[in-house]
Amino acid sequence: MAEYNLPLPAMGESIAEAxxxxxxxxxxxxxxxxxxxxxxxxxxxxxxxxxxxxxILKKKLFAPNEVAKVGNSIAILETEEKFSLEDxxxxxxxxxxxxxxxxxxxxxxxxxxxxELETIEGTGEKERITKKDILKYIRIKxxxxxxxxxxxxYNNSIQNLIINKNQNEEIVEMDRMRRITAEHMIRxxxxxxxxxxxxxxxxxxxxxxxxxxxxxxxxxTGEKLTLMSVFxxxxxxxxxxxxxxxxxxxxxxxxxxxxxxxxxxxxxPNGNLIVPVIKNxxxxxxxxxxxxxxxxxxxxxxxxxxxxETQGGTYTISNIGSFGNLFGTPxxxxxxxxxxxxxxxxxxxxxIETPKGDLIGIRHKIYLSHSYDHRVIDGFxxxxxxxxxxxxxxxxxxxxKI
Numbered sequence: 001m002a003e004y005n006l007p008l009p010a011m012g013e014s015i016a017e018a019x020x021x022x023x024x025x026x027x028x029x030x031x032x033x034x035x036x037x038x039x040x041x042x043x044x045x046x047x048x049x050x051x052x053x054x055x056i057l058k059k060k061l062f063a064p065n066e067v068a069k070v071g072n073s074i075a076i077l078e079t080e081e082k083f084s085l086e087d088x089x090x091x092x093x094x095x096x097x098x099x100x101x102x103x104x105x106x107x108x109x110x111x112x113x114x115x116e117l118e119t120i121e122g123t124g125e126k127e128r129i130t131k132k133d134i135l136k137y138i139r140i141k142x143x144x145x146x147x148x149x150x151x152x153x154y155n156n157s158i159q160n161l162i163i164n165k166n167q168n169e170e171i172v173e174m175d176r177m178r179r180i181t182a183e184h185m186i187r188x189x190x191x192x193x194x195x196x197x198x199x200x201x202x203x204x205x206x207x208x209x210x211x212x213x214x215x216x217x218x219x220x221t222g223e224k225l226t227l228m229s230v231f232x233x234x235x236x237x238x239x240x241x242x243x244x245x246x247x248x249x250x251x252x253x254x255x256x257x258x259x260x261x262x263x264x265x266x267x268x269p270n271g272n273l274i275v276p277v278i279k280n281x282x283x284x285x286x287x288x289x290x291x292x293x294x295x296x297x298x299x300x301x302x303x304x305x306x307x308x309e310t311q312g313g314t315y316t317i318s319n320i321g322s323f324g325n326l327f328g329t330p331x332x333x334x335x336x337x338x339x340x341x342x343x344x345x346x347x348x349x350x351x352i353e354t355p356k357g358d359l360i361g362i363r364h365k366i367y368l369s370h371s372y373d374h375r376v377i378d379g380f381x382x383x384x385x386x387x388x389x390x391x392x393x394x395x396x397x398x399x400x401k402i
Contacts, residue, residue: 004053005073005111006037015307017069018042019176020062029057037075040068041176045274045305055079071116098128105136134385155287177272188334193374196329197383201390203345204364206230209398221287228319229289231342232262234392235317236282242385246314248335249376263313263333264293266300275333277299277313320369321345324384327367337376340389341369 008018018040025037031051039048055077062074098105099117107117112134120137122129174182206227214225238261239246246257259366262281266274276296278284284292299305316333321344330341331379350363 001055001078001112003058004055004077004079004081006049006051006075006077007116008040008068008070008072009049010070010073015042015070015311017067019067020044020064020074022064023060024048025057027057027060028154029325031055031057042180042307045307045310046303049074051077053077053079053081055081061113069119072310073111073116076111078119086091086378098126100128100131102131103129103134103330106131106138110138112138121196164209175270175272181273184334185331190332191334192332192337194329194332194371195377195379195382196369196371197367197379197386198327199383199386199390200372201366201368202350202363203366203393203396205398206393206396207345207364221290223290223294225290227295227345228264228293228317228395230285231317231319232264232278232281232289232293233286234259234389234396235262235315235340237392238385238388239315240282241382241388244381245338245372245377246336247376247386248314249337249373250335254376257314259314261312261314263336265316265318265330265333265339266297268301268303274300274310275313276288276307276309277311279312315328315339317342321366327369330369330371332371332373335372338382338385339371340386341371343367 019042021039021041023038025031025035031037031054033052033054034050036050036055039046039124041047049212056079058075058078060074061072061076062068068074085173091175103117106112117129117134120129121127122133124133173325192230210225210227217223217225243256244254246260247259248255259280260282262278263275264278266276268360270273276299278289278292278296281289296305296309299309313333314334316330316339317329318330318339318341320330320341322329324344325341326343326346328341328343332339345364345366347362348365349360351362352359352361368386368390370382370389372382372385374382
């Protein structure tokens with residue numbers, strides 16, 4: 001029987017670790033290939049890892065609530081199948097590091113997976129791992145010394161303060177998602193120079209249109225007609241007008257994104273936040289947007305999203321109006337450079353310009369709060385983009401949409 005070290009797989013560029021939630025098999029159980037072994041949780045979603053081999057679960061290397069790094073072996077399985085380092089799929093192809101036969105042999109002998117091998121810092125030419133590098137890594141690992149992978153981007157930490165507990169206070173420890181969200185927020189503030197512009201938009205026509213057809217629409221389609229689909233459509237149109245909003249930054253380089261992937265900041269029932277992503281949002285008509293948004297939000301709130309459905313966003317929308325908020329200063333979702341917060345819709349007395357003169361009437365208004373990274377987006381671009389979204393909302397053609 002051979003031993004197979006099951007690694008924690010890579011689950012996206014921004015995910016470096018996961019928490020073991022619960023084991024679905026006991027030590028000594030026989031597992032078939034593709035049987036689910038363990039449930040894990042990242043800062044984005046919960047998911048399950050299946051066995052890549054037929055065999056016996058010999059040992060669990062992490063207990064529930066323990067955190068494993070991507071590439072760490074989390075379990076050992078006994079199997080009659082033969083595996084080598086070459087059999088393990090290469091996830092991070094961009095690195096394209098060469099591994100000598102000697103390094104591969106040592107890694108295989110010590111049960112080091114490809115994912116774990118990718119985390120080892122190489123001192124050879126073009127960051128290649130030398131014999132000395134891998135032996136040093138093995139020595140440190142066997143001595144239970146914690147090593148932070150070189151690609152770990154979370155260098156900012158929440159500062160611990162001395163707490164003098166008294167009877168009038170209660171100490172509640174942050175849950176895993178809240179801790180990681182806090183780290184992400186601190187990191188974003190440290191990376192991006194945040195600026196926020198505010199624009200008011202008249203959405204009276206959209207509100208009246210929705211009120212008129214929402215019941216019939218839901219009866220005919222089974223879908224709830226929400227205004228978020230309209231907001232997404234207008235944001236996508238504005239991005240096409242101002243493509244330099246749809247970028248990210250790498251050092252002194254600006255990366256322009258050809259695809260428009262819209263993230264929707266969604267509050268979960270427990271108060272935490274998750275951002276499902278509409279991939280290629282510009283490829284959908286309004287009905288298509290309604291269906292995918294309803295599906296993503298429903299599955300987000302029931303913890304059924306796949307990891308890839310929370311990754312790759314190029315621009316994010318946050319509906320703070322659902323909390324009754326007028327406007328805010330949202331924090332950019334890295335590595336994006338901008339985020340739009342949509343406030344609550346209010347009835348307001350407004351001056352209405354007509355060909356026959358100005359009138360006073362009741363209109364439905366919202367505030368758009370657009371936060372952007374001033375390193376690469378100046379006030380002109382950031383402000384014009386927000387105004388363009390408002391114009392598209394006000395000019396939204398409610399006819400022939402559905």
